[in-house]
Amino acid sequence: MVLLGSVSANDPAAVEKADKAAKKEIHFENSLVYGSQFAAEELPRLEMAEESMPSETAYQLVHDELETDGLTSLNLASFVTTYMEPNAEKLMMESMAKNIIDAEEYPASQDISNRCVNMIARLFHAPVNNPNDETLGVSTIGSSEAIILATLAMKRKWQAARKAAGKPHHQPNIVMNSAVQVCWEKAARYLDIEEKYVYCTMDRYVIDPKQAMELCDENTIGVVGILGTTYALNDGLDALEKEKGLDIKIHVDAASGGFVAPFVKPELVWDFRLPRVVSINTSGHKYGMTYAGVGWALWRSKDYLPEELIFHVAYLGADQASFTLNFSKSATQVIGQYYVLIRNGKSGFRAIMQSITETSDWLAAELESTGRFVRMNPGGGESLPLVAFRLKEKHHYDEFAIAARLRSRNWIIPAYKMAPNAGELKLLRIVCRMDFSRSRAAALVRDIEQVCQFLDSQDKETIDALMADHKKGKQTHVKARKGVHMKDNHSLQGKHGKTHAVC
């Protein structure tokens, strides 16, 4: 420790040198996080520092920096789980260091993954009673990976059939709604598949089955359905086969709805009960109530997952069949998912999904009762537990101004424009997750009303200035993302914002 430092002569270089030396000397002797030089300097950004940092200090300073992120529980933009029970977290921490691909070392983790596949397949009514139909499934990082894998399987299946029939097999296309999540655009482009869109209109935000049929041809590898529209697509494709001899199958994107519909609308027939549904994806980290990093892809039978895509590798002495984009990954999310499945059971899932569905309906009714807003998605379990809504009348402020003001109260609620062709419509969307209780919803209603009253009391010039200020703040915060995504014109999402579906 330096008790008495010598005062250097007025030589900037020497001062700097002495400063550095002084800092170095106190470096490891001062155990106080905020008394150390690390707290007085910016954390390394571009180059790793030469010196090590005490663990407590590294923890505290990174922790502090992360506090400038939004509050996860008030992030109502996202479906992704923000609460798990302490015991789930404990189990997940315990399995963090396990690489689930190491089947021989971690057979229990692998077995647990298979149990999850089995339970989810049964939830989606996989044909488990028919020994000829071997349903297959795999854990993924999320629905995006699951969708890329499922699209690849559809493409290969189509190509094999075309080759066998001696027909051209180089121009595959896929038919989907223009409000699909960006991962569908990725899947199509990464895999060289033409995207054929059924566009939304000002009063229809989901796929129109009739238009979807019109887009189908002999090069169509599949049609993408979401839960509510799958039945009509199945019937439409049956009629198409009768009329034109085209046998086209369906993949269901159940990213968010896969763990909701079976408990809130069990009578809705959207899954493997429909003969044309050959594969389904779901995100365990959405209403599967597990922290981010887990999804599931399921195939009705091995007929729809071409053998050539399955890799068999001898790894650490065991034969491993795999169909994933990556190799190593932690077991932690799969273990977390299993905990959620066995801990909640069907009755637990039913209670939670019904409760948040009721909360979303209550919230929508409260918002509509202000006379300011119109709900855009159906309630009563006909859509996901969320509220998509817009201003009833034209004002000197819009939905984006409301979202911006709410942000200053810590609520993260996105405003966005609808998909192409319905792009004039602006809306706000509140996702109700498990930890969005009725009291929290009531607090939000109060804040929305106060925000609207504030905006009512301001003139347009002031609101424009506030919005410009808000945008500036946002730009410095998300600089990197802006350049990459928002300016891209080759993507539906890039042209129209983060998302443009109502659910």
Ligand SMILES: Cc1ncc(COP(=O)(O)O)c(C=O)c1O
């Ligand atoms: C309908 C839909 N499909 C796919 C995805 C991608 O899911 P993930 O984030 O699990 O990759 C999302 C994500 O929001 C989604 O809403």
